[in-house]
Amino acid sequence: MSFLGEIIFLWSMRRKLYFKIALIAIFFCSKKIYSQVFIPSNKEEILKSIDVAYDTQVSLLDGKYKSKIKKEYKKRKAFIKSTLLDSTFIFDDTYKTFVSNIVEEIRKKNPSIKKYKETIFINRHLEPNAACFGNHSFMFNLGLFQLLENEDEFAFIVCHEMAHQYLDHVNKGIRKRIETVNSKEYKRKIRDTRLTIYGRGKAARNLLKELNYGFLKKSRKREYEADSLGLVFFSNTKYNLKSAYDALEKLKKFDDGVFASKIKIDSLLNFSEFKFKKYWLEEEETMFDIEERADDYELNKDSLKTHPDIENRMKKVLDEIGSKSKTTKQFSLTEMKTHAMKDQINSLLHFNQLDLVFYLLMKKLQEGEQTEFVILKLAEAFQKSYVLKSNHTFGKKIPQASPFSREDNLNSIRTFLHNLEIRDVRRMGYHFCKQYETQNKSKEFAVIKEFFNNLNK
Numbered sequence: 001m002s003f004l005g006e007i008i009f010l011w012s013m014r015r016k017l018y019f020k021i022a023l024i025a026i027f028f029c030s031k032k033i034y035s036q037v038f039i040p041s042n043k044e045e046i047l048k049s050i051d052v053a054y055d056t057q058v059s060l061l062d063g064k065y066k067s068k069i070k071k072e073y074k075k076r077k078a079f080i081k082s083t084l085l086d087s088t089f090i091f092d093d094t095y096k097t098f099v100s101n102i103v104e105e106i107r108k109k110n111p112s113i114k115k116y117k118e119t120i121f122i123n124r125h126l127e128p129n130a131a132c133f134g135n136h137s138f139m140f141n142l143g144l145f146q147l148l149e150n151e152d153e154f155a156f157i158v159c160h161e162m163a164h165q166y167l168d169h170v171n172k173g174i175r176k177r178i179e180t181v182n183s184k185e186y187k188r189k190i191r192d193t194r195l196t197i198y199g200r201g202k203a204a205r206n207l208l209k210e211l212n213y214g215f216l217k218k219s220r221k222r223e224y225e226a227d228s229l230g231l232v233f234f235s236n237t238k239y240n241l242k243s244a245y246d247a248l249e250k251l252k253k254f255d256d257g258v259f260a261s262k263i264k265i266d267s268l269l270n271f272s273e274f275k276f277k278k279y280w281l282e283e284e285e286t287m288f289d290i291e292e293r294a295d296d297y298e299l300n301k302d303s304l305k306t307h308p309d310i311e312n313r314m315k316k317v318l319d320e321i322g323s324k325s326k327t328t329k330q331f332s333l334t335e336m337k338t339h340a341m342k343d344q345i346n347s348l349l350h351f352n353q354l355d356l357v358f359y360l361l362m363k364k365l366q367e368g369e370q371t372e373f374v375i376l377k378l379a380e381a382f383q384k385s386y387v388l389k390s391n392h393t394f395g396k397k398i399p400q401a402s403p404f405s406r407e408d409n410l411n412s413i414r415t416f417l418h419n420l421e422i423r424d425v426r427r428m429g430y431h432f433c434k435q436y437e438t439q440n441k442s443k444e445f446a447v448i449k450e451f452f453n454n455l456n457k
Helices: 003-033 043-059 066-085 093-109 142-147 151-166 169-181 184-195 200-235 243-256 310-322 334-350 354-366 372-390 408-419 422-435 443-455
Strands: 119-123 130-132 137-141
Touching (some): 043 066, 043 119, 066 119, 066 169, 093 119, 093 137, 093 151, 093 200, 093 334, 130 151, 142 243, 142 334, 151 169, 151 200, 151 243, 169 200, 200 310, 243 310, 334 354, 334 372, 354 372, 354 408, 372 422, 372 443, 422 443
Parallel strands (some): 119 137
Antiparallel strands (some): 130 137
16 A cells, blocks of 8 residues: 555545544433433323223214214324324423423312313414313423423413313314214205316315314314413412413414524624624525415414414403413412423434524523533534434434524524535534633533534544
């Protein structure tokens, strides 16, 4: 082997050694600080409780469409089970205790609510949303903890969902939908549509629109009912009554979505010895002229927010509060908000959703929140980006900026991350750690800093 060949060989071996050290560092670092549980140890017990709830509700079915309704209940059961097994839920006693204590307060002050063993799921998703599945199972997204300010506001959301269960809205909705689509009138309309020679497609779309509109009206009515009864439940508890209105108001402010803030990437990641390059933010030309775009993270049509118009709901709640004078001290949510934020970031890192991690953490950095956690997790995100790009798996994990999406601020992050070459990530990670080394003295940060030091020798 030539002298030059030996140098190249030794250099490549050194790089491979550093890369192996990096992987080991990531393994031990993540093993030490990452402890979220997505599949609980009592998984079988939870799955059995879902089966029991299904069997109980099926045993109560009667009437003409019993078999069809049973199929819908079975679909619901399968959906909850698959979501559980798909690592969508986080199992943590902190959340279980928090929500269970609220449920207990509501139940204690409202004896008319029958005692059932509720199943509470915490969804790791960003959207501030909640759901009642209709079988005494409830779901609350981590995003709610980021949106709401105190326990009182969260308690009203719980009251709203418990009102849905109390009024049996979900199951009544299933029955009504099945009765409608199997009614003589609707079957006649389907038959008439099929016999239409001209404009059959338009006629079919109009029929579907008519059906959806009918369900939408009933859904709006159910939301008003859940607000109203939920407020009755809420007014009997220890919580501040005005917080019901405040919770709805915050959901209204969420109209702009999860990614409403523009992140100034070029200033946040501009270092004295490594200047930001403008072309990192340049988007590729698209062959599509997109007029209508979609927001993948907006609240869906069965959410707390959209049935019916939030302002009407706020007005009705305020009118009902007006007749009651009770106000009490609000209960802090600070610790839960911090806990949920950390879980949110850790779960996104765990599943390599680095575009979301960079957006959320750089937003905090932009707002002046230079905590040890924020600095550490951004450093970890750079480290993961380097490893994924080295393994040529970055493109499989992080979506490209989509011309069909209205999430412009998230698209900017995605464009930036994809435009970075591996040498850019290597240098940027190094200079990021160097700039913030005084703000983070943890062993975990020191490991990542050494990782980038070795890469840049």
